[in-house]
Amino acid sequence: MEASRTELRDGRTAVLRPAVPDDAAAITKYVNIIGAEGRFVLRERATWTIDEERRTIAAADGRQAVFFVAEIDRRLSGLINLTRGRWAKDAHLAEFGMSCLPDCRAIGLGTALLTRGIAWARSVGVRKLTLEVFGTNDRAISLYRKMGFIEEARLPGQYIIDGRPVEGVIMALWL
Numbered sequence: 001m002e003a004s005r006t007e008l009r010d011g012r013t014a015v016l017r018p019a020v021p022d023d024a025a026a027i028t029k030y031v032n033i034i035g036a037e038g039r040f041v042l043r044e045r046a047t048w049t050i051d052e053e054r055r056t057i058a059a060a061d062g063r064q065a066v067f068f069v070a071e072i073d074r075r076l077s078g079l080i081n082l083t084r085g086r087w088a089k090d091a092h093l094a095e096f097g098m099s100c101l102p103d104c105r106a107i108g109l110g111t112a113l114l115t116r117g118i119a120w121a122r123s124v125g126v127r128k129l130t131l132e133v134f135g136t137n138d139r140a141i142s143l144y145r146k147m148g149f150i151e152e153a154r155l156p157g158q159y160i161i162d163g164r165p166v167e168g169v170i171m172a173l174w175l
């Protein structure tokens, strides 16, 4: 899998490429930044050591699981990780999570990362891409709808964020 370049709306260029084990420290730091925001993703902090993350990335073989990172000016600025079902019954399915750094949002980076993720899913024969998003996450839901995802279910009160119940929204794209 090769690196690709994308022009963003603010004039910067992002390089998208599969993660390598040497990205482990940057990814761990990145996950802590996104987690500390507290509003968009379930994970509040990285729960692994850098060595464990190195092994996780090394184990992502590009067929069962893959991590794509986006770099802007050599800084890790976005991430998508996709994991395919491991059994015959769910091998047609892949779940994913994605994010961009706060100062790299709404300029097309998420669209570029998800486009790359969808292309990967197609290339390995995945038929259905699925994810869960907080019902309060308007920008993420807009991105998924724009890319053709449909809502499959809304789970009332699935999460409590800042003391308020928040729906879990299950979305899917058939490929």
Ligand SMILES: CC(C)(COP(=O)(O)OP(=O)(O)OC[C@H]1O[C@@H](n2cnc3c(N)ncnc32)[C@H](O)[C@@H]1OP(=O)(O)O)[C@@H](O)C(=O)NCCC(=O)NCCS
Pocket: 034, 040, 041, 098, 099, 100, 101, 104, 105, 106, 107, 108, 109, 110, 111, 112, 131, 132, 133, 134, 137, 138, 139, 140, 142, 143, 146
């Ligand atoms: C969700 C996220 C990955 C989207 O990536 P992004 O780079 O910001 O998205 P893009 O710039 O590619 O915009 C995607 C679409 O979202 C919509 N959008 C952009 N800004 C928006 C806003 N402020 N409110 C609502 N929708 C918005 C537009 O439809 C846009 O498409 P368009 O630019 O072609 O019109 C990113 O905002 C992010 O990291 N958010 C925090 C972490 C997160 O929520 N992860 C997903 C958890 S399920």
